Amino acid sequence: MKRIYLDHNATTPVYPEIFKAMEPFLKDNWGNPSSIHWAAREPRKAVDSAREQVAGLFGCQPNEVVFTSSGSEGNNFAIKGIANSKKSKGNHIITTVVEHPSVLNTCKYLSREGFDVTFLPVNSQGMIDLSQLKDSITDRTILITIMFANNETGTIFPVDEIGSIAGEKGVVFHCDAVQAAGKLPLDVDKLNVDILSISGHKLYAPKGVGAVYVKRGVRLTPLIHGGHHERNRRAGTENVAGIAALGKACEVALRDMEKETSHILGLRDKLHRGLVERIDHIRLNGHPEKRLPTTLNVSFEYIEGESILLNLDMKGVAASSGSACTSGSLEPSHVLTSMGLPPETAHGSVRFSFGKSNTDEDVDYVLEILPPIVERLRSMSPLYAKGQTLNR
Numbered sequence: 001m002k003r004i005y006l007d008h009n010a011t012t013p014v015y016p017e018i019f020k021a022m023e024p025f026l027k028d029n030w031g032n033p034s035s036i037h038w039a040a041r042e043p044r045k046a047v048d049s050a051r052e053q054v055a056g057l058f059g060c061q062p063n064e065v066v067f068t069s070s071g072s073e074g075n076n077f078a079i080k081g082i083a084n085s086k087k088s089k090g091n092h093i094i095t096t097v098v099e100h101p102s103v104l105n106t107c108k109y110l111s112r113e114g115f116d117v118t119f120l121p122v123n124s125q126g127m128i129d130l131s132q133l134k135d136s137i138t139d140r141t142i143l144i145t146i147m148f149a150n151n152e153t154g155t156i157f158p159v160d161e162i163g164s165i166a167g168e169k170g171v172v173f174h175c176d177a178v179q180a181a182g183k184l185p186l187d188v189d190k191l192n193v194d195i196l197s198i199s200g201h202k203l204y205a206p207k208g209v210g211a212v213y214v215k216r217g218v219r220l221t222p223l224i225h226g227g228h229h230e231r232n233r234r235a236g237t238e239n240v241a242g243i244a245a246l247g248k249a250c251e252v253a254l255r256d257m258e259k260e261t262s263h264i265l266g267l268r269d270k271l272h273r274g275l276v277e278r279i280d281h282i283r284l285n286g287h288p289e290k291r292l293p294t295t296l297n298v299s300f301e302y303i304e305g306e307s308i309l310l311n312l313d314m315k316g317v318a319a320s321s322g323s324a325c326t327s328g329s330l331e332p333s334h335v336l337t338s339m340g341l342p343p344e345t346a347h348g349s350v351r352f353s354f355g356k357s358n359t360d361e362d363v364d365y366v367l368e369i370l371p372p373i374v375e376r377l378r379s380m381s382p383l384y385a386k387g388q389t390l391n392r
């Protein structure tokens with residue numbers, strides 16, 4: 001059977017070039033980079049050069065890069081780290097309703113611990129209102145944490161403008177750039193960010209490694225206390241192989257970004273156009289233009305996204321309903337409902353997310369098999385029969 005992977009926002013395969021970069025540290029170069037003897041030399045060099053490669057993607061100094069175990073850890077580190085280090089100055093945090101659970105639930109946790117959190121709403125395209133952001137800043141505000149691009153819809157936030165607003169008010173700005181890394185330029189100076197997190201496995205490196213940019217002078221209380229690793233910012237013997245892979249992934253991302261983006265964007269738009277031509281009552285979720293080149297989230301009215309996904313899976317196509325983290329739950333996506341989608345429409349959503357290895361043939365195949373699936377599911381749907389009567 002064909003196997004087509006259209007779920008790159010959930011995770012990406014490890015790219016061969018990146019696997020090669022990590023392999024020596026799973027085999028011969030197994031030393032602890034903190035040791036002072038021969039076994040440490042190669043692993044330490046690998047961590048140092050990976051730090052330079054990540055700094056290259058961020059446009060920052062290598063000593064502003066902290067390695068973590070994941071995007072989730074990076075987000076926790078940033079948010080709890082600022083909350084802890086600045087709690088004497090204030091207790092107000094600003095975020096949005098559409099953040100990844102690793103930001104949303106960290107903020108909810110802090111609100112139970114006595115912090116005051118503003119969750120900015122979004123409009124029907126998943127966009128926040130910058131004047132509302134400005135108005136919600138008070139002299140108690142210590143942190144603004146807003147994602148670069150949404151994992152479910154791909155909507156891209158105006159990070160540079162958010163950064164300027166935060167900067168003018170002297171508020172620390174953290175950006176969850178996990179979905180943007182490798183797809184959009186991440187120049188931290190131009191973006192006016194103080195802290196920014198990325199994750200390896202969304203960027204063709206393996207799971208279990210991530211990095212955070214922490215601007216020089218920004219003080220964060222560590223999440224993990226222990227040894228002096230990462231200049232006392234994150235204890236734990238380094239995941240050398242993962243770090244080497246992440247470094248390589250950042251180098252590859254910088255090198256290939258332009259080429260990959262136009263390839264992927266072409267496929268995404270071809271699928272969208274093809275679906276609109278072949279299927280009625282579908283709705284694009286997310287911003288029509290300011291959207292990740294990888295991401296196409298559409299609602300098929302009157303039917304369940306989950307049923308579509310099961311049928312696609314039987315034909316070898318991997319896609320997702322919103323986010324990997326909420327699948328398995330019967331709740332509609334918090335991102336889509338907060339954009340004002342009725343729960344039925346949110347339930348009917350499917351996210352196709354593209355990556356490096358997808359081809360025109362992949363899109364042709366989906367366009368061949370998906371319309372009959374939708375037609376069959378709708379023919380069994382009482383909602384569809386009712387909707388048709390009402391529309392007549």
Ligand SMILES: *Cc1c(COP(=O)(O)O)cnc(C)c1O
Nearest residue numbers: 070071072100151176178179199
């Ligand atoms: C995947 C993802 C994360 C979490 O990264 P992990 O490495 O899986 O913990 C955080 N934010 C966004 C936007 C993501 O897509």
